[in-house]
Amino acid sequence: VSIKKGDFELKIKGLVQADVRTYLDDYNPANTSETATTNRNGLYSNDTVTFRRIRPTFEGTFGKLVGFRLTPEFAGNGSGDAASIVDAYIDLKFSPAATLRAGKVKGPVGLERLQSGGAITFIERGFPTELAPNRDLGIQLQGELFSSTVNYTLGYYNGTADGRDVAATDSDNRKEIGARLFLEPFKNDPSFFQGLGFGIGSSFGTKDQGAFNAGSANNFLPRIRTPGQLQVFSYTSAATAATATAAGSTGVYADGDHTRLSPQLYFYRNSFGLLSEYITSEQELSQGFVAVGAGSTPSATTTQKLKNEAWQVAVSYVLTGEDASFRGVTKVNQPFTIGGPGWGAFEVAARYGKLEIDDDSFDPVTEGGVTFARYANPVSQISEAEAWTLGVNWYLTSNLKAVLNYTQVKFEGGGGGTAAAPDDREDEKTVFGRLQLSF
Template sequence: MKRAFATRGTRTLFAAASGIAGLAPFAAHADEVSPAALDQRLRIVEQKLAEPSPPSAATVSAGPRGFTIASGDYQLSLHALAQVDGRFYVDDTDARFNDGFRLRRLRPTFDGSLGKLIGFRLTPEFAGDGSGSSASVVDAYIDLRFSPAASVRVGRQKGPLGLERLQSSTSLSFVERGYPTELVPNRDIGVALFGELLDRRVSYTVGLFNGTRDGRDVDGVDADGRHELEGRIFIEPFRSTPGVLQGLGFGIGASTGTQKSSSAGSSTLPQYRSPGQNTFFQYVATAQPDGTHTRWSPQAYWYYGSVGALAEYARSKQDVRNTPSGGSATTESFGNDGYELTLTYVLTGEKASYKGVGQPRHAVGADGWGAWEVAARYGALDVDNDVFRDGYANASSAASKASSIGVGINWYLTANAKLVLDYDHTRYDGGASSGDRQAEKAVFTRLQISY
């Protein structure tokens, strides 16, 4: 009996050392408790020790990249972006563009995880036409994260073609994107398979989407019942190898599909814009999409230290039908091309990257003047000459080519604040009744707050 009691006493001391309340009285009055009763109580304690611990309380954190509430694999984050632009045009005696200020983007973003499998993102837009008087939805999708190599995204999302199109607007070197973005889809609704392979050196996306015109978001519901297959592969072969080639990446995006006008008089054909955001090309009102639409876009970037370069080419080829008043309908295929080269240099020594300059070494308000970056860009968009020859566009109002050169300076005050000043000079071939449209000289400014 003494040996059994000693064994149970040892178990009692072990449980007490584990922080189990109530065992001290057992040891103090062991002579008053029967061995059977004490053994029963110890079994209850052991059962409680074996039970799973309750889930940890949710944590709340805040930092330069937003606010987050997290509990285990469940997470909700809040981010926001505000961009206020100034647009001013010099010597615009012919076109008389409107100078002034506008809300370019005003977007809260909610994203997070529902366990390990499900992710989501919702981004409304409150800037509207620039006055903040209307709202819309920019992103709204759900991710099924099966593995880093293969995940599925369903909903409204960016099309996977363009390199600069896929770059966040907070990271752009200029206020507005270049010409290749005018030739690739913006946001569309569909389902995409995406992932990263070979230690993140290869990334890919392939998806089926409703389809949209060049350079624009999808317009509501799919009107013609036809779809586009879009895909992209991007390779960073030296991603894990320190050196001058570590920041090199290159790839290609492409799409194919069929577009037809849903009814006479309606058109989903593109209208192309300059970096100054003025339309310089549009088809005639009697033209409509009528068949195959293909795009392809080789692309590359390279970043090393404070130096960066981004190059992109895009070609959009589309079947178009024209039914002029009093004439017979004809259908032709036209190919339009755009390209750009952007060079950047961070004067204050911070690292350049596709995601932009992150945290300045010496932020304003701390011990310095933030980070300073200079940028230069050349680009052009060339419309198929047959468009004008065969009457699908009017040469007196639509230009056949736009060529732009731009310079800019970006001031990163903190990780959350950025000021931008750009100048773009654009020359046109055609586009006026007297010949070439007047050159466009645009000065753009931006105040950006993001977290």
């Protein structure tokens, strides 16, 4: 709804997602307790009812030039239950071709990442989003050119870890540049390819955590999650490595260039939708040693560029004939009504995606006679994951959506065993349900 006064217009919007999460086959009968957070080779999670997003939005415009958006988050997905801010920016709209936006925004790299949290086809985004920047703080120039067929973003940001939000203030002195070019060449032409869009998103920056505070802050290192929202990969931390070695490890820290590149594509035609993206994230990481025991002579710090990659293909089809789009099914022909004929719109969808961690991450290193994982421990961290998801979306009205997803993820590594021969983590099988209200 909107409130106007003179040339000022304030819009109040909202997005609420209440989720039910069920993890199948995740109980290990050998374990007498059912509440272990880690057993069965790392796979266990409590079934739960939870809020995924509770986001009122305040959007406003002052005449043609100035606009803003404020979106707090009350679902407390981060640590604890506390509210925080997700989107907050000020716009200076010089022309449709050039808007200057300052504040907290989504980094311009991942395609599904840039899709609104209320419009995504599945309950959780896929693997490519885990390698793309999430919200970052910065200033960006964006706009549409050539009758809206070309869309560009060019920005300067604090720089954030893969798949994560930026901290309230920058954790290093270095910055990141992000850019995205997206084309919809047939947008204004009612042909078969009218709903085709493709482009490339990228970021380049330097991240420098510094050796001596490497253990304390890992704001720049990713902690990769599955679509079931369980963390399956992180780099070695200082505490982990220091145990049982004569010389302790500083843990892994960001120490140099970080480059992301993501070719991306979508195609919508009537009820059919296709979304696909590929992403690589290449980052220079260092790991050093510190003397622990008497007489220990730590080796030199090593720096390496590691490259993780992910891709996905998702298709969807609206059974009841409504149009599919990057914004979801926005218009429902026959909304659900009590005692009436309407049942809303139904959509089916399927997705396949893959994540590959750089193999060099798992190279062992020997220090003071003890061998351990230099960048990541193959016993506890996965090296590869493949996920497929089947979903049904029921749009009762254009404001209310019910979603049901089945997802299965197959892993390599991370399931115990030895560093030389790690076991695979058990398959993750989840049934997630969602009731979503948006206005």
